[in-house]
Amino acid sequence: MAVSPSHSAAPVRPPAAALDVDGLSLQFGGVKALDGVSLNVAAGSITALIGPNGAGKTSAFNAISGFYKPKTGTVKLDGEDITHVPARERAKLGLARTFQNIALFRGMTVLDNIKLGRHAHLNTNVFDAFLYWGRAKREEMELRAEIERDVIDFLELDHIRNVPVAILPYGLQKKVELARALAMRPRILMLDEPVAGMNREETEDMARAILDVREEWGISVLLVEHDMGMVMDISDHVCVLNFGRRIAAGTPAEVRANPDVIKAYLGSSGDPHKAAVEEVA
Amino acid sequence: MRIATAKESYAADEGLFKTDTQRVWFGLLIAGLLVYPLGASNYWMFLAVLVMINIISTTGLNVLTGYTGQVSLGHAAFMAVGAYTVAFFDGRFGTPVLLNLVLAGTVAAGIGYLVGLPSLRIKGLYLAIATLAAAVILGFIFLNWTPVTGGLRGLNVPTARILGIEMATPDRLYWLVMPICVVMVLAAKNLFRTRVGRAFIAIRDRDISAEIIGISLLRYKLMSFAISSFYAGVAGGLWAYLFRVVTPESFPALASIFFLAAVIVGGAGTIIGGIFGAIFMTMVPEYLKLVATALVPWFPDASIYLAPVRNIIFGALIVGFLIFEPMGLAEVWRRVRRFFALWPFRT
Numbered sequence: 001m002a003v004s005p006s007h008s009a010a011p012v013r014p015p016a017a018a019l020d021v022d023g024l025s026l027q028f029g030g031v032k033a034l035d036g037v038s039l040n041v042a043a044g045s046i047t048a049l050i051g052p053n054g055a056g057k058t059s060a061f062n063a064i065s066g067f068y069k070p071k072t073g074t075v076k077l078d079g080e081d082i083t084h085v086p087a088r089e090r091a092k093l094g095l096a097r098t099f100q101n102i103a104l105f106r107g108m109t110v111l112d113n114i115k116l117g118r119h120a121h122l123n124t125n126v127f128d129a130f131l132y133w134g135r136a137k138r139e140e141m142e143l144r145a146e147i148e149r150d151v152i153d154f155l156e157l158d159h160i161r162n163v164p165v166a167i168l169p170y171g172l173q174k175k176v177e178l179a180r181a182l183a184m185r186p187r188i189l190m191l192d193e194p195v196a197g198m199n200r201e202e203t204e205d206m207a208r209a210i211l212d213v214r215e216e217w218g219i220s221v222l223l224v225e226h227d228m229g230m231v232m233d234i235s236d237h238v239c240v241l242n243f244g245r246r247i248a249a250g251t252p253a254e255v256r257a258n259p260d261v262i263k264a265y266l267g268s269s270g271d272p273h274k275a276a277v278e279e280v281a
Numbered sequence: 282m283r284i285a286t287a288k289e290s291y292a293a294d295e296g297l298f299k300t301d302t303q304r305v306w307f308g309l310l311i312a313g314l315l316v317y318p319l320g321a322s323n324y325w326m327f328l329a330v331l332v333m334i335n336i337i338s339t340t341g342l343n344v345l346t347g348y349t350g351q352v353s354l355g356h357a358a359f360m361a362v363g364a365y366t367v368a369f370f371d372g373r374f375g376t377p378v379l380l381n382l383v384l385a386g387t388v389a390a391g392i393g394y395l396v397g398l399p400s401l402r403i404k405g406l407y408l409a410i411a412t413l414a415a416a417v418i419l420g421f422i423f424l425n426w427t428p429v430t431g432g433l434r435g436l437n438v439p440t441a442r443i444l445g446i447e448m449a450t451p452d453r454l455y456w457l458v459m460p461i462c463v464v465m466v467l468a469a470k471n472l473f474r475t476r477v478g479r480a481f482i483a484i485r486d487r488d489i490s491a492e493i494i495g496i497s498l499l500r501y502k503l504m505s506f507a508i509s510s511f512y513a514g515v516a517g518g519l520w521a522y523l524f525r526v527v528t529p530e531s532f533p534a535l536a537s538i539f540f541l542a543a544v545i546v547g548g549a550g551t552i553i554g555g556i557f558g559a560i561f562m563t564m565v566p567e568y569l570k571l572v573a574t575a576l577v578p579w580f581p582d583a584s585i586y587l588a589p590v591r592n593i594i595f596g597a598l599i600v601g602f603l604i605f606e607p608m609g610l611a612e613v614w615r616r617v618r619r620f621f622a623l624w625p626f627r628t
Contacts, residue, residue, distance in 0.1 A: 065493065087492050087493055088492050088493070088494075088495045088496065088497060089495075091493060091494055091495030092495055096493075096494075099489075099490070103489060103490040103493075104486075104487070105483050105486035105490065105491075106486050106487070107482060107486050107550065108479070108482055108483075108486065112479055116476075116479050116480070116483050116491075117494055119476050119479070119480060119494050119496055120494065120495030120496075124475045124476050124477060125477070126472070126477050126504060126508070128475070129471060129472045129477040129478065130468040130469075130471055130472055131468070131471065132471035132474055136471075136475050137292075139476075140295060140474065140475060141291055141292055141295070144291040144295060145291055148291070184494060184495075
């Protein structure tokens with residue numbers, strides 16, 4: 001495929017946004033999934049949300065992205081209260097997310113999946129669509145050029161753009177999901193376990209992609225992840241949850257040294273090293 | 282082997298026809314449609330018109346069921362709405378044919394929009410039953426709203442007339458139905474090259490992600506119902522001009538199954554699949570009838586015995602498709618194209 005002449009045009013990159021979550025509580029029947037969780041993502045930073053299984057990380061994600069209605073607490077995007085904004089409206093405000101279990105449109109090609117990310121920014125109506133003439137065609141062509149330049153080139157997906165996502169390997173599917181989120185022109189990107197189940201090579205590839213996104217697009221990233229090596233390597237800030245509560249927050253080094261965190265992960269108040277050894281034995 | 286198909290612009294890569302081969306074949310198809318009436322008997326003209334009406338209607342159901350993933354068992358009822366609309370306006374006011382057809386589509390689309398409302402809360406089989414219920418309610422209205430629908434006796438439809446030309450017979454009607462069919466199929470194809478069509482597929486494949494990227498499920502599900510019903514309404518209107526009478530019996534619930542089977546046999550979620558499906562479902566029974574007639578010299582009672590056997594063979598063919606070719610005739614077509622695209626290097 002020939003490179004489009006518009007390649008040199010400056011990409012449209014939205015400014016990074018800060019996310020402020022304050023006192024978020026969420027309850028399912030008698031289970032307190034979240035209990036007064038506060039969390040800040042500074043503009044342009046990479047913030048990680050970690051915690052043992054069932055700590056409430058994905059619940060927090062769902063509450064922030066608007067799938068769950070929190071009982072109390074507020075979610076602010078750049079100071080603007082979005083707690084009661086429906087999930088699909090948050091897309092327009094610049095909140096994009098991926099899912100723990102890949103939620104791509106399996107019947108479509110990589111290109112169409114990524115194009116769908118831009119849905120909320122397009123204007124073609126159904127009558128234009130039937131004709132595919134003038135406005136509709138112009139918009140589709142601009143969209144294609146932009147996506148090729150800003151997303152497909154950037155994440156090196158050009159060799160698979162016309163492949164149906166269902167037949168791609170897991171690591172690439174995760175990357176396509178990231179691409180779709182980027183096509184939304186987010187100001188803050190939320191990634192739910194971006195490297196879960198990946199091998200070392202795929203993990204490194206994804207970690208590099210996340211760093212590149214922050215570097216090149218300058219947007220904020222909030223991620224949930226179990227791969228501690230990756231979290232500690234790329235995060236500016238780490239927030240730890242356990243049983244729905246925040247037990248620690250700070251830089252990776254601070255969190256790693258926090259006794260509560262060690263306790264939460266290894267389940268003992270004694271010598272963490274000893275506890276780990278006991279667990280293995 | 283297909284060669285020299287590299288594209289030099291995004292417009293070329295996203296075109297309706299991507300290669301010259303496709304353009305030539307499409308040109309041949311149109312030429313074929315233009316010369317077909319020269320050699321066809323009245324019987325074959327009738328079949329051609331019927332097939333094209335069914336293609337329009339199947340394409341409509343394909344938008345809803347194949348692309349948006351909302352199963353509907355009420356499609357024939359929307360055709361009936363279109364047919365009654367044409368019968369009512371043409372019979373009562375003598376309005377122009379094209380206006381009647383637009384009205385038929387619009388009224389059907391409006392009712393389809395209402396019938397689509399339950400789809401916001403229910404999915405799958407439950408939605409199918411809800412659409413079936415809507416079809417039953419519509420059937421009740423056709424039967425009992427006598428001042429408008431003519432009740433049990435139905436309505437007679439005047440001859441279609443455009444610019445003073447009477448279209449009483451299939452060979453004249455062909456020139457009304459064929460262009461409408463071509464335009465509507467191409468329009469449906471275009472729909473899926475834009476954000477609207479992509480949103481439909483997104484709802485089918487993963488509605489939760491659709492919502493997160495900013496697609497309003499409410500808006501697009503109802504839009505899909507309306508588009509699907511519009512196609513059904515226009516098809517029903519043309520049907521009325523072909524058969525010239527509309528009664529509550531014209532579009533039984535079984536006809537909805539007919540269109541659903543056409544979508545599945547042809548290949549759900551592909552435009553070409555809707556075309557193949559409609560041709561298959563319309564022509565196979567006719568073909569089996571011809572076979573039965575041809576056997577009469579040897580088995581004088583063939584037509585008597587073969588009538589039920591015909592239904593069995595027809596049913597078996599559909600079941601066979603579901604088992605051996607679940608992606609439908611469109612998948613067979615794709616394989617054929619692939620064979621020639623790679624020939625002679627890989628077969």
